[in-house]
Amino acid sequence: MRATAEAIALNSPRGDAAGLQRAHHAQDRWPSALLDTRAFLGDMVAETLFPTRCAVCDAPGEPLCAACAAALPYIDALTACPRCGAPFGRVQCTECCHVLLAPFGYDEVPYTEAVSAVVLSEAARRIVTVYKDQGERRLARVLAAIMARYVPPRWLSARPAVTYVPATLTARRRRGFDHAEHLAREVSFLLGCEFAPLLCAPTRKDQRRLGRTGRIGNMRASMRVLAGASVPDALILVDDVCTTGATLFAATEALKAAGATTVFGLTFART
Incomplete structure (x- = not known):
């Protein structure tokens, strides 16, 4: 390999030490280039044998095709609850009212605000299942792009960091x-x-x-902040689906107990 590098140097315009140094630098990049080529060829073979298909309609081409993405039941921010993000809670929310919050021990939701992108329809449920239980990780970027569009500009003015509700160790191993x-x-x-x-x-x-009721008891005191973690003042808390809100509530409690003052909840879907 050294002889090859020296030959490159001798054939360089200057044919000197600088040319030899550049040749060795080029040689150092060859292994990574070969690895990139192998990865590319591997992807080509995998795509040939197992072509990417839409999570909803199973059409080949993309993890979520344009037609299925357009047909999702997106939540209209003009009709959604401005506090918890429930799809039709703008005037009087039935999801974060004191009656439904009473079993949690709250008069109001613990987070500052929350938004979700879509209603958890059968199509949305299928997307989430294909993503996290069938291993189609490329959907992460697709879902994140949809979710990011729902983040209000006022959230970003607080300069928040982005964190997430972690899966259990059992789920992560599976x-x-x-x-x-x-x-x-x-x-x-x-x-x-x-x-x-x-x-x-x-x-x-x-x-x-x-x-x-089971979700409330299951989540209560199940969340805690990593030992030694420095918790920013403002956070965007990410999860895939909001159902009863118990998970977001418990995670928010843990983050606030560790020093956060503003927590925004962001999920792809909600029931």
Whole structure:
């Protein structure tokens, strides 16, 4: 390999030490270039054998095709609750009223505001399932792009960092990745905000098998901040789906107890 580098140097315009140095630098880049080529060829083979398909309609081409993305039940910010983001709570919200919050022990939601991009329809549920349970990680960027459009400019004026609700260790081992972490990384990049992993993996049962009361008890005291973590004053808290709100409530409590004063909740979908 050295002889090859020297030959390149001798054939360089100057044929001197500087040319030899440039040749060695070029040689140092060859292994990474080869790795990139191997990765590209590997992707080509995988795409040939297992072509990318839309999570909703199964059409080949994209993780979420343009037609299915356009057909999602997007939440209209003009009719949504300005506090909790419920789809039709602008005048009188039925989701963050004191009656439904009473079992949580709240008079009002603990976070500052929350928004969601779409209603959890069958199509939206399918997208979430394909993303986190069937391993289509490329959907993280697609979902994050949709979510980022729903972030109000006033949130960004607080210069928030972006954090997330971590999956349980059992779920992470089963899936091979933390779906909310990937979403939060993509959202932070799109918004130009700092990415800040702050919460420990919760120790709890799978929320999807529990009703409203069960979710409240399951989440209570299940969240805590990582030891030694420095918690920013303002945060955008990312998760994939908001159902009863128990997860966002518990995560917000933990972050506020560690020093956060402003917490905004951001999810892809909500029931």
